[in-house]
Amino acid sequence: MTGRMVTRRAFWAVLAALSLVLAACGGGGGTTTTTAAATQTTGAQGQTTTTAAPAETTTTTADVAADYPARPITWIVSFDPGGGSDIEARRIQDRLQEILGTRIQIEYRSGGGGAVGWSEFVKRPADGYTVAGLVIPHIVIQPLALEDPGYQTEDIRAAAWTVAAPGALIVANDSPFQTLEDFVNAAKENPKGITVGGVATFSGSDLTLAQFASQAGIEVTYVPVTGGAAPLISDLLGGHIDAAFLASSHSVRNSDRVRTLAIAGDRRLESLPDVPTFSEFGYDVTIAFAWGVGMPAGTPEPIVEKFGNAVIQAMRDTGADQAVIEEGLDPVLLGPDEAQAYVDQQVEIYTELLPILQALHGES
Amino acid sequence: MEALLDGLLGSLQPHLIFTLVLSSFVGAIVGALPGLTATMAVALLVPFTFALSPTTGLVAIVGLMQGALYGDSVPACLINTPGTPSAIATTFDGFPLTQQGKGQFALIASGVSSAGGALVGGLALLFVSPPLAEFSLKFGPPEFFWIGIFGLTMIASLSTGSMFKGLAGGALGMLVSTIGIAPAGAVTRFTFGNPGLQAGVNVVVALVGLFAVPQALKMVEEIRGKVQIAEYEEHRGVLREVLERVVLRPLVLLRSTLIGVFVGILPAAGGPIASLVSYNEAIRWSKNPEEFGKGSVDGVIAAESANNSAATASLIPLLTLGIPGSPPAAIALGALLIHGLRPGQDLFEFSGDIVYTFMWSAVWAGFVILVFSVMVSKYLTRVAVLPVHYLAPAVMLLSIIGSFAIRNNVLDVAMMIIIGLVGYVLDKLGFKAGPIVLGLILGPIVEAAFVTSLALADAQGSYLQVFFLRPITMVLIVLTLLSAAWPWIGKRIARRTGISIEALDDEG
Numbered sequence: 001m002t003g004r005m006v007t008r009r010a011f012w013a014v015l016a017a018l019s020l021v022l023a024a025c026g027g028g029g030g031t032t033t034t035t036a037a038a039t040q041t042t043g044a045q046g047q048t049t050t051t052a053a054p055a056e057t058t059t060t061t062a063d064v065a066a067d068y069p070a071r072p073i074t075w076i077v078s079f080d081p082g083g084g085s086d087i088e089a090r091r092i093q094d095r096l097q098e099i100l101g102t103r104i105q106i107e108y109r110s111g112g113g114g115a116v117g118w119s120e121f122v123k124r125p126a127d128g129y130t131v132a133g134l135v136i137p138h139i140v141i142q143p144l145a146l147e148d149p150g151y152q153t154e155d156i157r158a159a160a161w162t163v164a165a166p167g168a169l170i171v172a173n174d175s176p177f178q179t180l181e182d183f184v185n186a187a188k189e190n191p192k193g194i195t196v197g198g199v200a201t202f203s204g205s206d207l208t209l210a211q212f213a214s215q216a217g218i219e220v221t222y223v224p225v226t227g228g229a230a231p232l233i234s235d236l237l238g239g240h241i242d243a244a245f246l247a248s249s250h251s252v253r254n255s256d257r258v259r260t261l262a263i264a265g266d267r268r269l270e271s272l273p274d275v276p277t278f279s280e281f282g283y284d285v286t287i288a289f290a291w292g293v294g295m296p297a298g299t300p301e302p303i304v305e306k307f308g309n310a311v312i313q314a315m316r317d318t319g320a321d322q323a324v325i326e327e328g329l330d331p332v333l334l335g336p337d338e339a340q341a342y343v344d345q346q347v348e349i350y351t352e353l354l355p356i357l358q359a360l361h362g363e364s
Numbered sequence: 365m366e367a368l369l370d371g372l373l374g375s376l377q378p379h380l381i382f383t384l385v386l387s388s389f390v391g392a393i394v395g396a397l398p399g400l401t402a403t404m405a406v407a408l409l410v411p412f413t414f415a416l417s418p419t420t421g422l423v424a425i426v427g428l429m430q431g432a433l434y435g436d437s438v439p440a441c442l443i444n445t446p447g448t449p450s451a452i453a454t455t456f457d458g459f460p461l462t463q464q465g466k467g468q469f470a471l472i473a474s475g476v477s478s479a480g481g482a483l484v485g486g487l488a489l490l491f492v493s494p495p496l497a498e499f500s501l502k503f504g505p506p507e508f509f510w511i512g513i514f515g516l517t518m519i520a521s522l523s524t525g526s527m528f529k530g531l532a533g534g535a536l537g538m539l540v541s542t543i544g545i546a547p548a549g550a551v552t553r554f555t556f557g558n559p560g561l562q563a564g565v566n567v568v569v570a571l572v573g574l575f576a577v578p579q580a581l582k583m584v585e586e587i588r589g590k591v592q593i594a595e596y597e598e599h600r601g602v603l604r605e606v607l608e609r610v611v612l613r614p615l616v617l618l619r620s621t622l623i624g625v626f627v628g629i630l631p632a633a634g635g636p637i638a639s640l641v642s643y644n645e646a647i648r649w650s651k652n653p654e655e656f657g658k659g660s661v662d663g664v665i666a667a668e669s670a671n672n673s674a675a676t677a678s679l680i681p682l683l684t685l686g687i688p689g690s691p692p693a694a695i696a697l698g699a700l701l702i703h704g705l706r707p708g709q710d711l712f713e714f715s716g717d718i719v720y721t722f723m724w725s726a727v728w729a730g731f732v733i734l735v736f737s738v739m740v741s742k743y744l745t746r747v748a749v750l751p752v753h754y755l756a757p758a759v760m761l762l763s764i765i766g767s768f769a770i771r772n773n774v775l776d777v778a779m780m781i782i783i784g785l786v787g788y789v790l791d792k793l794g795f796k797a798g799p800i801v802l803g804l805i806l807g808p809i810v811e812a813a814f815v816t817s818l819a820l821a822d823a824q825g826s827y828l829q830v831f832f833l834r835p836i837t838m839v840l841i842v843l844t845l846l847s848a849a850w851p852w853i854g855k856r857i858a859r860r861t862g863i864s865i866e867a868l869d870d871e872g
Contacts, residue, residue, distance in 0.1 A: 086698060226808075226816075
């Protein structure tokens with residue numbers, strides 16, 4: 001089994017971890033109390049006025065970056081622990097702490113497909129001490145499609161994009177569809193009769209599927225599944241839906257039970273070399289799911305630069321930039337200079353796509 | 365087979381046993397604090413599991429889950445407040461027992477049944493994972509829709525007062541559950557422009573509000589007449605009494621753990637539903653259904669064994685299919701992935717040592733809980749003899765901390781207090797918390813499954829086919845009809861056999 005060293009290290013780590021948790025609970029939720037103090041102060045500032053930024057940000061920007069970070073940084077994860085956003089934060093947390101020389105505290109604020117966390121996040125002071133995990137296309141589509149998302153895409157300054165995964169059209173192993181052509185032919189024979197599951201309505205999957213269907217001249221029934229990829233995969237494996245559209249990382253993860261028909265990226269994936277892209281069939285269908293980190297808009301540029309660069313460096317130092325490939329992810333490694341441009345480009349794409357979907361679902 | 369035995373030996377390594385004991389203990393404390401759930405206990409540990417060897421990390425997760433699901437029964441029995449949503453059904457009989465001075469009895473019964481649940485769940489995980497996981501895939505959206513409807517018929521057995529008030533409470537719960545972003549169509553409902561309400565009313569917030577606040581206020585109300593919840597009497601041989609009961613009438617424990625295993629593997633269900641269904645079935649099959657709600661030990665056993673076995677069972681689809689059956693299982697998935705372990709066939713083939721060690725540890729968790737419950741019950745029971753003027757503020761304080769801790773959100777605290785005050789008034793009017801919470805938990809499951817099923821029906825062009833003619837839905841429909849009609853059927857049977865079941869009649 002595991003080596004003796006590892007075992008011993010593990011043992012002490014558990015001991016430390018548990019005594020920490022214990023102390024936290026004994027003190028009436030200590031872990032929560034630390035974040036509690038932070039939340040309350042920022043909450044008060046955020047509600048009254050956004051100009052209530054701490055004093056140090058008003059000094060010249062060069063000084064700001066030199067002193068930054070002077071205290072621990074809170075990293076908001078807008079989803080439950082264990083999800084993609086959490087994994088991407090945890091992957092680099094240790095190394096990032098070493099590079100920046102401060103603690104990174106992860107705070108979970110889940111709900112509303114991320115909207116709850118992000119709307120809280122944009123109200124925090126723009127001083128570089130609150131960052132949030134970002135997900136494309138969520139942060140672009142929510143403000144476009146929801147009547148009251150609680151935040152706007154412009155309220156966020158993206159600092160870095162670490163990994164991305166193209167969308168993928170997948171079927172169960174026992175499905176009659178061997179190729180994308182089989183799928184298209186079946187959909188032509190049986191308009192609206194083929195069901196394709198995806199996560200929620202007005203989501204990336206929903207939009208891209210609509211885009212594909214209109215180009216292929218087919219009509220399929222989109223089945224919105226709540227609760228993320230887990231119930232979606234289980235519905236697919238159980239034969240309740242004919243196909244599913246989700247991030248390719250899920251199809252890599254379940255590759256022994258699902259078959260990927262096509263990838264909605266501009267090139268084939270290293271982890272799925274035999275799977276063609278939609279463009280190889282002549283369809284212009286691309287969608288990227290991307291994970292990154294950002295700060296509230298208005299954060300001094302030198303701070304965004306310093307933090308964003310540290311994130312990219314942490315990805316490289318830990319070897320995560322290579323390790324993620326096996327998980328079906330693309331290491332995109334966009335630093336602070338390119339990160340925002342990427343968001344702006346996505347906004348353009350979805351602003352164009354949205355009318356297709358609105359026509360499909362009616363108003364609302 | 366060899367891997368199975370290697371796993372057995374592996375799980376007995378001292379550092380793993382130590383990890384299991386410590387994490388169960390921490391889990392029990394977190395679970396006992398209202399508002400802090402098993403998911404949060406596991407989430408707190410996540411960063412550490414990433415640094416640990418995969419086996420140690422996973423063992424710690426299973427210990428925390430099982431510990432929390434024993435711990436949550438402690439406040440449920442002693443102060444009528446479930447520590448986590450999974451202990452809702454435990455309050456129904458656990459608290460009446462405490463009021464009768466049998467708090468220790470309730471705690472040990474819940475410890476023994478939690479242990480039994482963990483044991484059976486662990487054995488299911490070890491020996492029948494693959495077929496169970498395959499079977500769980502047969503449950504699609506239409507099946508979940510009917511499970512939800514079946515669950516709602518439990519209002520009939522939970523309505524200890526009038527049936528009308530029970531149904532009204534359930535409807536209220538379902539209505540509250542519609543707050544936030546709709547499962548389909550991206551429509552925001554009843555948020556009144558407040559983005560904080562987009563995620564809806566958190567079930568734990570509602571739970572703390574509906575159970576803890578009215579309980580604290582009732583204590584204050586009675587402060588002149590009564591100084592404490594119950595007298596404490598030292599009992600001897602409680603463990604033997606409980607064990608005798610369980611061993612001589614094993615059916616309650618066995619049925620409940622099997623219900624737990626089954627509900628646990630379904631991705632959309634979980635501990636709260638497992639324990640409620642199992643409680644409901646315990647009433648239905650009991651020879652003395654009138655005892656339930658008044659301090660029936662069987663009620664405690666049914667609720668507590670089901671939630672523990674459901675927790676372990678939620679790991680079955682995770683390990684075999686990569687589909688997490690519960691939020692803590694989703695976190696365990698994260699822990700697996702970070703170590704480069706991909707659930708599914710490969711995991712068993714290439715990392716069998718890790719998987720089987722982990723599974724055996726899930727079995728041992730049951731024994732750890734048993735030892736704990738016996739050791740601490742005597743001391744914990746004394747909570748019930750604390751003067752009310754200490755206990756009531758302490759309950760309120762814990763409620764505030766607990767509701768804040770869920771998402772570090774002050775809005776949740778405000779909501780908890782509002783829901784609590786409304787719950788107090790409703791309680792006075794005879795609308796009990798049980799049906800309201802049931803509506804709140806099942807509402808979103810029913811709605812999401814209904815919307816998805818509609819889309820399937822559109823594609824197939826037949827509503828009849830999707831909603832009524834699938835084999836499993838037909839079984840569920842029959843169960844639902846039986847369950848809904850049971851109060852009347854039960855009465856007729858009672859009249860014929862001469863067993864009284866007044867509990868189902870109105871009694872104010």
